[in-house]
Amino acid sequence: MAREAETHADIPFGPEDTPWQKTFSGLRVVGGRPYGTPPSSDPREAYIAVPEVPHHKVQLPPTGLDANQYTEAEALFRSHIDTQTRNFAGYQVTSALDYEGRLGHYLNRHLNNVGDPYQSSSYTLNSKVLERAVLDYFASLWHAKWPHDPKDPESYWGYVLTMGSSEGNLYGLWNARDYLSGRPLRTDPRQPGRETAAGQTPRDAGAHAFHPVAFFSEDTHYSLTKAVRALDIDTFHALGSTRYPDDNPLAPGTPWPRQVPSTEHGAIDVEQLAVLVRFFASRGHPILVSLNHGSTFKGAYDDVEAVARTVRGICAQYGLDSRRVRGESGGPEERSGFWVHVDGALGAGYTPYLEMARDVGMVQQAPPAFDFRLPDVHSLTMSGHKWMGTPWACGVFMTRTGLQMAPPGASEYIGAADTTFAGSRNGFSALLMWDYLARHSYDDLVRLAARCDDLAAYTHTRLLALQERLGRDLWVARSPQSLTVRFRQPRADIVRRYSLSGETVHADGAARAYVHLYAMRHLTRQRVDELIGELRQPGAFPRSP
Ligand SMILES: Cc1ncc(COP(=O)(O)O)c(C=O)c1O
Incomplete structure (x- = not known):
């Protein structure tokens, strides 16, 4: 083990290709040896390459990066993400976001909605007041009885998810x-739940x-x-x-x-x-x-x-x-x-x-x-990140209050019942959703929904026309009222440029490699036309996918 470690301690590491063990300064060397384990092989070869962001530029040596190195690495990453954002068409995720100006302030604030959304806790750095407004909005949109009332089994209960x-x-x-x-x-929302006992079976069941x-x-x-x-x-x-x-x-x-x-x-x-x-x-x-x-x-x-x-x-x-x-x-x-x-x-x-x-x-x-x-x-x-659009995964879970399972006991520490999946919950997500819904009326969203529906129909029509023109079955299909249009998988570089998601679909007894495109609100007819232009070129669809 020790010999193995010595063998790889000289692997070039970080933006300057420094031998790994030389990236340690005195304070981080214990007994003459670097504090951490050396790499067991070269990470640059171990991981998938992202050509636009060379791995060595973003590797993190124990010294950290100096200001120039940081600027260069971040610029590479930024340019890559911005390019991919511009063409992003293959997933049901909205990539046109504009939260930065209004909400950048909160990146330097800690917001944690730990525990039940309807109970205030000693953990005051939370956005539960906004979370409840968001949940009420969706309860109404989804025709649930609202506001949440712990004594009314028909009223809704829900929470903002930290995952999606x-x-x-x-x-x-x-x-x-x-x-x-x-x-x-x-049964009693003010009390932590009892430990759930399996098998509450009546004798005659x-x-x-x-x-x-x-x-x-x-x-x-x-x-x-x-x-x-x-x-x-x-x-x-x-x-x-x-x-x-x-x-x-x-x-x-x-x-x-x-x-x-x-x-x-x-x-x-x-x-x-x-x-x-x-x-x-x-x-x-x-x-x-x-x-x-x-x-x-x-x-x-x-x-x-x-x-x-x-x-x-x-x-x-x-x-x-x-x-x-x-x-x-x-x-x-x-x-x-x-x-x-x-x-x-x-x-x-x-x-x-x-x-x-x-x-x-x-x-x-x-x-x-x-x-x-x-x-x-x-x-x-x-x-939340799909239709509405947020910079990270989030979402909403909703049920009826009378159906809620008993949470585990022993959450006194946070001063609220532990009714959610995660302990600590992302309080920024509730703020993002609140911000979006506060700035978009039903009328705005109705128009937007109609526009996306129209764009999906447009994409479908253009792909059908392409299929006709190429004289080749591209398996173009759109399920009723869906925002996605699926078709035969094109060349790998086109798939990557537009982040087209792929899936094997079994049809007529054969496995077919499909991709699909989603008409989310950031997508434009112009971008669809550009994609169609690329798909029209000879060789865009390999002969046997
Ligand atoms: C139908 C469906 N369910 C669940 C998920 C998972 O959602 P998330 O990515 O928000 O975890 C997805 C994601 O694409 C989905 O399309």
Whole structure:
């Protein structure tokens, strides 16, 4: 180990290619040896190169960088990010931001919304007063009962996420798991929760009554797969494959699908979902369904209303629509035996305005309802950095107060219940969302939604025309009312220039390498035309992707 360390201590390091061990000054040398471990190989070769930002320029020697080195390194990084920002077209993230002038001040302020948003804590450097305003805004937009009232189970409860919808999905599924497993709900919001006890099973409950099964479509974001793994929730695939290997009800004798099949446009196939749900509901399992309101790649909208109606109908046949669970006090408590979570990472931020645009005749159509208008929607999440646009990941999680699981106990230290996923929470995110919503009226956002919808339609039309002109199937497609248009993957340098996101899609029995483009508000017709111009050039689409 020691010899290995000596071998690599001379690796050129930092902007001046200084041998690594020479980057230490006297104070950082202990017993004649540098304080830290030397590199075990050359990091410049170990990591992916970013040609515009050579690794050695940004390496961090123990001396730090001097003023010139810092200026050069930061300029390289800035120029790279600014170029990529200008062309960024492949993800459902808004890259045109203008917070700096108004909010730069807060970069030198610490804002931490630790603990429940509705409880003030001894931790006064927080932005919870703005967080509550943001949450009320979305509660109204999503037709929930507001303001939050801890004594009213029908009122909403939510919080601003420190991660994006990945956290919202994780938290939603955690809440769903505890609810469907018969664990205690949050009865007294002023008290820290009791430690959650598993198995609040009434004596007459069936063997699977508190063993939930999760369902989501093949177009679902990978954060759901991660969430069920982290939370140890069985999916229908896991349970079906292990307990009922030959009984796949969609095609008996064949392997269970990993996820619920989708339609060609990417929405969950409600009929096939119903077959799968019935299989497990009839065996007494509570049902957890996660739906997409704007799926990641195709931008598809699951029919939340149809799914909720179908799931409720099936559950009613097996006594799972409403059932008695032993409550925290030991007495009976009424709960549904199913949970519908809506992943509205992009869509929940955008389609309410599109719906308003449709209602005043600015656009033809809007996606189906997905929000708390539907009594069987239990939880909902949205990312802040997607439609609205923020410099980092953030978002909103929302549920009904009466469905909230009991938080863990012992949060006296912060003076507020520990009801959120993270302990420390990013207080700057609530400020950014508040700033954006304060400066954009519904009217502004309705116009913006209509403009983005129009740009997606324009992009779709231009790509179809290109396909026609090239005489080659570019697989151009746009799911209804989606902001994304997908097509055949072009050459690697074009993919990188526009940050086009890629995915393999199985169609007609073949694996196809697709990319997609998202018509977010920073994208312009001019940028789309530039991309089309590049795609028109010979060699833009390799022969066999
Ligand atoms: C449908 C969907 N859900 C969840 C996520 C994850 O969201 P975040 O990146 O905000 O964690 C995404 C991200 O693209 C998404 O498209």
